[in-house]
Amino acid sequence: MxxxxxVLGAGMHPWGKWGRSFVxxxxxxxxxxxxxxxxxxxxxxxVVGADTVRGGYPGYVAGxxxxxxLGWQGARVxxxxxxxxxxxxxxxxxxxxxxxxxxxxxxxxxADSAPKGFFRPAGGDRADDPDWxxxxxxxxxxxxxxxLYARRRMAVHGDTPEDFARVKVKNSAMGALNPYAxxxxxxxxxxxxxxxxxxDPLRLLDICATSDGGAALVLSSMDFARRHGVAExxxxxxxxxxxxxxxxTVLDLPDIATDSSVAVPxxxxxxxxxxxxxxxxxxxxxxxxxxxxxxxxxxxxxxxxWYEDLGLCGEGEAAKLLxxxxxxxxxxxxxxxxxxxxxxxxxxxxxxxxxxCELVRQLRGEATDRQVEGARVGVSANQGLFGHGSAVxxxx
Amino acid sequence: MVAGxxxxxxxGFRLLGTRCSACxxxxxxxxxxxxxxxxxxxxxxxxxxxxRRGRVWSYTDGRYRPxxxxxxxxxxxxxxxxxxxxxxxxxxxxxxxxxxxxxxxxDLAVGMEVEVVPGVLNEDAETVWTTWxxxxxxxxx
Ligand SMILES: [Zn+2]
Numbered sequence: 394m395x396x397x398x399x400v401l402g403a404g405m406h407p408w409g410k411w412g413r414s415f416v417x418x419x420x421x422x423x424x425x426x427x428x429x430x431x432x433x434x435x436x437x438x439x440v441v442g443a444d445t446v447r448g449g450y451p452g453y454v455a456g457x458x459x460x461x462x463l464g465w466q467g468a469r470v471x472x473x474x475x476x477x478x479x480x481x482x483x484x485x486x487x488x489x490x491x492x493x494x495x496x497x498x499x500x501x502x503x504a505d506s507a508p509k510g511f512f513r514p515a516g517g518d519r520a521d522d523p524d525w526x527x528x529x530x531x532x533x534x535x536x537x538x539x540x541l542y543a544r545r546r547m548a549v550h551g552d553t554p555e556d557f558a559r560v561k562v563k564n565s566a567m568g569a570l571n572p573y574a575x576x577x578x579x580x581x582x583x584x585x586x587x588x589x590x591x592x593d594p595l596r597l598l599d600i601c602a603t604s605d606g607g608a609a610l611v612l613s614s615m616d617f618a619r620r621h622g623v624a625e626x627x628x629x630x631x632x633x634x635x636x637x638x639x640x641x642t643v644l645d646l647p648d649i650a651t652d653s654s655v656a657v658p659x660x661x662x663x664x665x666x667x668x669x670x671x672x673x674x675x676x677x678x679x680x681x682x683x684x685x686x687x688x689x690x691x692x693x694x695x696x697x698x699w700y701e702d703l704g705l706c707g708e709g710e711a712a713k714l715l716x717x718x719x720x721x722x723x724x725x726x727x728x729x730x731x732x733x734x735x736x737x738x739x740x741x742x743x744x745x746x747x748x749x750c751e752l753v754r755q756l757r758g759e760a761t762d763r764q765v766e767g768a769r770v771g772v773s774a775n776q777g778l779f780g781h782g783s784a785v786x787x788x789x
Numbered sequence: 790m791v792a793g794x795x796x797x798x799x800x801g802f803r804l805l806g807t808r809c810s811a812c813x814x815x816x817x818x819x820x821x822x823x824x825x826x827x828x829x830x831x832x833x834x835x836x837x838x839x840x841r842r843g844r845v846w847s848y849t850d851g852r853y854r855p856x857x858x859x860x861x862x863x864x865x866x867x868x869x870x871x872x873x874x875x876x877x878x879x880x881x882x883x884x885x886x887x888x889x890x891x892x893x894x895x896d897l898a899v900g901m902e903v904e905v906v907p908g909v910l911n912e913d914a915e916t917v918w919t920t921w922x923x924x925x926x927x928x929x930x
Contacts, residue, residue, distance in 0.1 A: 511855065513856040526818070528856065531872060532861075537851060537872055540849030542876055544847045545846065547900065565834055587898060592850060594849075640882075642816075642881075644847075650885065651882050652882065653817075653881050655813060655814060656812045722818060
C-alpha cells in the first residue's frame with residue numbers, strides 16, 4: 394500500500410509522579426526510540442512534538458523544546474496541540490511529511506508533567522471557554538462525565554458496577570506485566586468496590602489518575618526502512634483524526650449541552666464510532682481482522698463503550714464480551730494489553746503515542762509476558778477534548 | 790457570570806437558547822454569532838426559551854470538591870450535589886445542570902421527569918450568583 398510508513402523505533406519514559414520537567418521525560422523517550430531504531434539523532438530530518446502547557450515551561454511548546462534538548466541539528470520542526478489526541482495528530486503529521494517526501498525519518502515525541510488532582514482549566518475569568526464554564530457554572534470535573542456515561546450504560550444496557558470493576562481487574566493484571574506502567578499491582582474486584590465513590594457510580598479505582606510520562610516513535614518511509622536493513626518493519630496503515638458530525642447528540646466533555654437534532658437528524662454513528670470507522674476504511678481492514686486493541690480507558694465504563702464503538706461487538710454487548718474473557722490476555726481480542734490508562738494514568742500529549750508504542754511491541758512479538766500470540770493487526774483509539782478524533786492502525 | 794442563559798422567576802423561569810431563522814436549529818448555551826449546522830447558509834439567531842420539563846438522560850454526583858473556578862468555601866466540609874443531564878424532547882437536545890439541593894443520586898432514575906427551577910450557585914457579601922437547577926416533578930421546593 395502506498396499510504397504506509399515504517400515504525401523503526403519506539404521508546405518510553407516510565408509513567409509515575411516523578412516531579413521533573415516534561416522535557417526530561419520526552420528526551421529520555423526520544424533517545425530510547427532512536428536507540429531502538431538504530432539511528433543517530435542527526436539522521437532525523439524532522440521532529441514533531443505533541444504540545445504541553447504544563448511542567449513550568451511557558452506556552453504551548455514541544456517540538457523545538459525536544460530538538461534543543463537533543464541538540465540543535467537543523468531538523469524541520471512541528472508542534473501540535475489536540476488535547477488527548479495530540480499524540481495521534483503528531484503521528485499523523487509525521488506520516489504526512491514522510492508520504493509527501495518532505496522527510497525520510499521523523500521523530501515523534503510527547504511528554505507531560507501532570508498537575509495534582511483533577512484537571513482544571515487555565516486561570517482567569519473566561520466565559521467564552523466551554524472548559525472554564527463547565528467548572529465555574531456546574532463544578533463538572535472530568536469524572537462527572539465518566540459518571541454520566543457509566544450510569545447511562547447501566548440504565549440502557551444493564552451494565553453493573555461489578556462489570557466496570559472487571560475492566561480494572563483485567564487491565565491491572567496486564568499493567569503488572571509492563572515495566573513502563575505507573576501502577577504495577579494487580580487489583581481485585583473487592584479493592585475496586587472498597588475504594589471511595591468519586592462520581593456515582595464510579596469509584597476511585599474506576600477512574601484513571603494523572604501522571605508524568607513520555608513516549609516517542611521514529612517513523613520512516615518504507616524505502617528508507619529497506620535501505621536501513623529493516624525488511625519487514627511494523628507499518629502504520631491508518632491515522633484517523635476526524636471531527637464529529639453535526640448534530641453531536643452524545644453529551645461530551647467539556648460541553649454543558651449536546652447539539653440539537655431538531656433541524657438535522659443525528660448521524661448513524663456516534664463520534665467515537667466514526668473515529669474507528671475512518672481508521673478501518675483507510676487501512677482496508679475491519680474489526681474482524683484485529684489481533685488486539687489499545688483504547689482510552691479514562692474510566693472502566695468507557696472502555697466498554699469503546700468495544701462497541703470499535704465494532705468488537707454489537708451495541709450493549711460489551712459487558713458480555715468482557716465477562717466471556719474475550720478482551721483479556723489469551724482472549725480472542727485482548728484490549729489494553731499495556732495496562733491502559735488504568736495502569737498508566739494520563740500524561741496527555743504522550744498517551745496516544747504510548748498506545749502506538751504498545752502496538753509496535755506487540756506486532757514485533759516483543760511484549761514478553763503480556764504478548765498477544767500471533768499479533769498481526771492492532772488498533773489504538775482515543776478521543777481529544779473539543780472534537781479531536783484519534784485512532785491508529787498498525788500491521789505486521 | 791454569563792448573560793442571557795436564563796430568565797424569569799418561579800413558574801416563569803426558563804433556560805434561554807437561540808434558534809436559527811434559516812434552519813430552525815436550537816442552541817444552548819446560546820449561540821449568537823453563527824449557526825453551527827454545516828448545511829445551513831446561516832440565518833439570524835433569535836433568543837428562544839427552552840422547554841421547562843424534560844427527562845433524565847443520566848445523572849451522577851461529585852464526591853470530591855471541584856477545583857476552581859468552581860466557587861466553594863474551603864473552610865466548610867464538602868457537600869456533594871447531584872448533576873443531571875436532561876433530554877428536552879421538543880428541542881431534541883440534552884442539557885446538564887445541578888440538581889436542587891437535597892436531591893441525591895438515590896432519588897433519581899434515568900427517564901424520570903424533571904423541571905427547571907432557579908437556584909443559587911454561590912454568594913458573597915455583595916452578590917448572589919443565580920443558576921438553573923433540575924428538580925424532579927412533583928417535589929416541592
Ligand atoms: Zn441554521
